[in-house]
Structures are given as structure tokens and as C-alpha cells.
Amino acid sequence: xxxxxxxxxxxxxxxxxxxxxxxxxxxTLYGLYWYKQKYGEGLIFLMMLQKGGEEKxxxxxxxxxxxxxxxxxxxxxxxxxxxxxxxxxxALRLGTYKYIFGTGTRLKVLA
Amino acid sequence: xxxxxxxPTHLIKTRGQQVTLRCSSQxxxxxxxxxxxxxxxxxxFIFQYYRExxxxxxxxxxxxxxxxFPNYSSELNVNALELDDSALYLCASSSLTSGEETQYFGPGxxxxxx
Numbered sequence: 001x002x003x004x005x006x007x008x009x010x011x012x013x014x015x016x017x018x019x020x021x022x023x024x025x026x027x028t029l030y031g032l033y034w035y036k037q038k039y040g041e042g043l044i045f046l047m048m049l050q051k052g053g054e055e056k057x058x059x060x061x062x063x064x065x066x067x068x069x070x071x072x073x074x075x076x077x078x079x080x081x082x083x084x085x086x087x088x089x090x091a092l093r094l095g096t097y098k099y100i101f102g103t104g105t106r107l108k109v110l111a
Numbered sequence: 112x113x114x115x116x117x118x119p120t121h122l123i124k125t126r127g128q129q130v131t132l133r134c135s136s137q138x139x140x141x142x143x144x145x146x147x148x149x150x151x152x153x154x155x156f157i158f159q160y161y162r163e164x165x166x167x168x169x170x171x172x173x174x175x176x177x178x179x180f181p182n183y184s185s186e187l188n189v190n191a192l193e194l195d196d197s198a199l200y201l202c203a204s205s206s207l208t209s210g211e212e213t214q215y216f217g218p219g220x221x222x223x224x225x
Contacts, residue, residue: 042201042216097167101153
């Protein structure tokens with residue numbers, strides 16, 4: 001089974017709508033990362049959350065990490081076509097230097 | 112523009128051959144990580160180097176090896192290539208500022224093994 005579960009797998013929204021992507025782990029994580037990837041390209045680092053209850057924002061994207069450090073959500077406000085792509089969560093396993101990734105959420109924003 | 116470059120951009124090899132992929136990261140970034148991303152899949156962590164020493168490794172066999180050099184460049188070497196090694200290989204460097212980590216990914220090298 002996947003160590004990091006992402007939902008939904010894909011999302012199609014109308015431009016201007018808000019949306020949320022979730023990332024869940026069965027184990028406590030050291031840190032949680034969010035990335036965006038355009039098809040066939042490298043990853044773009046969005047932000048890292050490390051403390052339980054932490055929330056960060058970058059432009060119209062906000063990410064939160066729950067107190068137990070097992071679940072994170074990525075929220076996009078007033079989506080635009082430029083937000084389209086694959087969103088991936090990643091994490092560092094507690095006590096290791098091993099990174100794991102979620103399965104990704106494919107986002108399409110209709111103009 | 113992340114300041115991380117990778118070469119070559121594309122590569123075709125045959126099964127059994129060896130390949131070296133290169134990554135050049137920003138000055139001052141002491142940590143570099145390598146990932147393998149098969150088509151339609153999420154990235155898989157291969158290993159991480161910190162100050163020229165491997166300090167973390169994913170579930171990859173020993174035929175995947177790496178080097179990190181003092182000039183912030185690094186290499187990923189894969190011996191005895193297999194068809195399943197066909198993938199996009201990504202490197203990422205990271206910086207730590209006031210306890211906050213930021214990662215910078217290169218555009219990747221797409222490897223096809225025939």
C-alpha cells in the first residue's frame with residue numbers, strides 16, 4: 001500500500017473556484033512537502049511544513065499540517081489555468097533520511 | 112529557474128550498459144537528492160548526499176550509485192541497465208535558511224533503455 005495517500009486522484013474545476021487536495025499518512029512524519037509538476041518536467045517545490053498545526057501560504061496556495069503530523073491539505077483559492085498540473089505531496093519519514101511521495105493529484109482548470 | 116541543471120536531457124541506452132547522469136546545483140547547497148520517476152508515477156527516492164557522503168538511500172539496488180563533488184555537482188551512475196530503469200531522473204538540491212528548507216529541482220534527464 002502507498003505510504004502517502006493523496007485524494008482526489010484528479011480534479012477538474014472551473015476557473016475561479018476553490019479546491020482542496022489532501023495527503024494522509026498512517027505514520028507520523030518529520031516534514032511534509034508539497035510540489036507541483038507539469039507533464040514531463042521537473043518538480044517545483046511549493047512549501048514545506050514541519051510543525052504540527054503549521055499553515056503556510058504562497059500566493060493563492062495555502063497548505064496546512066495537522067497536529068499529529070499525519071495529514072496535510074493544500075488549498076487553492078480562486079483557481080486559474082496556470083494552477084493546472086500534477087500536485088504531489090512528499091514527506092521525510094521520522095527518524096530516517098528517506099523521502100516518500102504521494103500518488104499525485106492531476107488538476108485541470110477550465111477557463 | 113531553479114539554478115539546478117542536469118545533463119544530458121535525454122539518453123537512450125541498451126540493456127546491460129552503464130550510464131552516468133550529471134547534476135549541477137547552486138553554490139552553497141550542501142545536500143543533493145536523486146529521484147527516479149517512471150511514466151505516470153510519483154518520484155521514488157534513490158539517495159541523498161550531504162557534503163559528499165551518502166546519508167540516506169531508498170529501495171534501490173547497489174548498481175545505483177552516486178557521487179557528490181566539492182563544486183556542488185553530483186553524479187548518478189547506473190550499472191547493468193535494465194528495461195525498468197527507463198524513467199525521468201531528477202536531482203534536487205536544498206538549502207536551509209533559519210531552519211526552513213527549500214528544495215530546487217532540475218529539469219530531469221529522461222533515460223530510455225532498449
